[in-house]
Amino acid sequence: MSRYWSDIVDRLTPYVPGEQPAFAHPVKLNTNENPYAPSPRVCEAIAQELGSHGDSLRRYPDPTARKLRETVAAHHGIHADQVFVGNGSDEVLAHVFQALLKHDKPLLFPDITYSFYPTYARLYEVRVETLPLDDQFAIRIDDYLARANQNGGVLFPNPNAPTGRALPLAEIERMLDVNTESVVVVDEAYVDFGAQSAVALIDRYPNLLVVHTASKARSLAGMRVGFAFGHPALIEALNRVKDSFNSYPLDRLAQAAATAAYEDDAYFRATCAKVITSREQLTEGLEALGFDVIPSKANFVFARHPKHDAAALAAALREKEIIVRHFRQPRIEQHLRITVGTDDECRQLLDGLRAILE
Template sequence: MSRYFTKTLAALEPYTPGEQLKLPDLVKLNANENPYPPAPGVAAAVAGAVPGLRLYSDLTEAALCAAIARHCGVQPENILCGNGSDENLLLALRAFCDETHPLAFADITYSFYPVLCDLLHIPQHVILVEEDFSLDLSKYHGLNETIVIANPNAPTTLLQLVAAIEEVVRTNPDSIVIVDEAYIDFAGPNASCVPLTKKYDNVIVVQTFSKSHNLAGARVGFCVANPELIADMNRIKFSYSPYNVNSLSQAAAVAAMEDENYFRDTVGKICATRADTMTKLRERGFTGPDSATNFLFVTTSRMPCKQIFERLRQKGVLIRYFSAPRLSDYLRITIGTPEQMQRFFEELDLILG
């Protein structure tokens, strides 16, 4: 780093995303991206927005908020859009945490939470997950701190029931509870905590277009909450990045959100491939929880997981390996198309012999 970098952030450890290699015949199963193209109407919607690029994007994101509201069964005033769900998380933490209001989260979860805390000078209350990686949500009852719960959790794939999260919300009436639902559409019906936003004024549900709506490159996320919380986060947004979602991404997201049939079809295909992949992995001696996401979290005693990761990488198949304690014996494998998973198993079988 340069000698000009602020000393208060000199120790900041940035978030580490999955590798973004550009290689021929690459099978990319390391970033939890959707393996299918965007909905058919997205390209036309983006092309239609091109003439308007001479103007700033819609500050209110009105059309997009309306489309999301219809999909989620809420009102547009309950929606705030962001440059990916990561920005919605940043807006929420900036609005509802500070040096005297810590953020509570699990030790094994989305690794962006501690990065945001370090960046924003927010104290961290890290709560250990259980030996089987499950969350004992009773540990979150009555904390009187801002709380974030990834549901389903990453990288463990585990899902908490809405009733269990509601108890966390109920027992922390004077604190914000953020439910990060990046993968919720792969968890089955009635898994989302969006209905809790109608019942409680202290819950924020964060979702994204990157996974189930096939738009990771468009960088669009949103959160659902009562209008007063949305207004608080909008004050933060308008203080640093009022035009946070560009016109092309807004148009793409509206088209993707409105094509419910394509959404259900691609989610269904991913869930079917997920089940098939887990069956085949178990046949090969891998173990791991049943996943509620578009990826698997598995381990094996046949070969060190780091070695499997490295040898697959040499063959042009990318999966994710974490060297952190408690995770170093596990692999995270994104669900691709059936053809991609076939290539994955071909290379895996050669490695395992």
């Protein structure tokens, strides 16, 4: 602590990102990165943007990311003025906290969820009320309905993280039909791996905002591109905050890469299908080893072994240079979150666990 710190900084507990291990060839299954490279069109687009001498880099990028927004809007069957872009979905969510939450009432989100939400709440001094998941780690919409219009906003991932469980669209509609006085934010970072997207509902519900990322299904975690979809008035609020903070959140290469990734729909669908197939095989393999695995619609699984401590398993795997995520958090301290890797990486994980368990 320094006497030059602000009061807010002194009270912060920063978000802890997943480890980027220094091993030469780790089996890295801890940060939910896509196991496959992005579309070949992405590298072609970056090379084209750079040109022979990289001359374009001396000029600022398009602050509105117009071409990217139009491409993504066309993909989802919406209009460009219903699309906001940011430097990863984390930045998009940060702007949501400033632009759309009513700070005189508590924000509602699950007790087990993406750990950046409470971090942002502390940073922006937003009151929070967490609602517990049920015994099967599912979100109970009825708990949110009981607090409808008595909150400063509702926020949850679908599928949820780190559990991987997804809500059907009908449940989200039930909330939107009742909670009309505050924004409902659905964070769909993992939706393309088998869940139902709420983007189709934004024309019917002016308080619905849906957040996406190019990091997961489109393999662009290294480029930092995120989106929000909603009524133009919500998008305008986000742009007002963005342009009061950083008018150029996406550089030229990120815009070119993300546009190319969305244009190659066939590649996107093929890689998602491969991840889904591998997820089901990984689930079967873990269950065969005695693990309890929560049904997942994400590119990861959440599992526990009833006879073995999760922290000890994670440490033993690390000795084999296999990295998974363990959360020291009430209710889930005996679970491991395991990213779906390539089939070979999943095989190495299962072989490693089998050796440890035996």
